[in-house]
Amino acid sequence: MVKTLEDPLSKTFAALADPTRRAILARLAQGSANVGDLAEPFDMSFAAVSKHLRVLEGAGLVSRGRDAQYRPAMLDARPLAAASVWIDDYRRFWGDSFDALDDFLAQTAEAPTDQESAQ
Template sequence: METIGYEERESARLDATFAALADPTRRAILARLATGEATVTELAAPFRMSQPAISKHLRVLERAGLVTQARDAQRRPRRLAAAPLRTAVAWLENYRRYWEESYQRLDTLLDELTAAEAGDNSAGRS
């Protein structure tokens, strides 16, 4: 059996994180869990869907490592596990820098064009 390399595992984790975040219901669940732990019943309350449907969303979030389940007597509250989000943010950071540099180049070009246009207008008035 071939083992998966570190980069492939990281890529698979990132894929799972983005797949989990692709659904608005799952993003809403994560937003709710960011305020504190909650049971399936509590998580299902604001949605027009059944508890089993919410449980399916939770399983996707759990597989992605974004949610953990605790045990408190008969309660089984879910908690946010934000580490995979940190990895996703770090990956996205590279693209933020790319766009920032692109915008800086565009700003420089616009400044040059504005300066050239101002120079042409003042030369035409003399």
């Protein structure tokens, strides 16, 4: 059974989990592109690239325009802001943890050992 992702943050992380989709987003950060342009660096069909684009669209990371038969894909980085906020909370946690470890190690290095104080 496939579980559908409902919340936007889960959709964003699920879309970013695939390296091909991350590469597509990196390409779209340079400007809009059609499926042919996006498929060029990959050894995959246009249909496979279109499936990746649908996942990115579902996560709100890509929007598609329409100009006759040309359907350019464009990056929409707004969902990445929520992901960045979520990650920043953990960055602060790990930063604080490493600072505390640093302090502990510095105190441990300064404190004389039992052998040193006996001499």
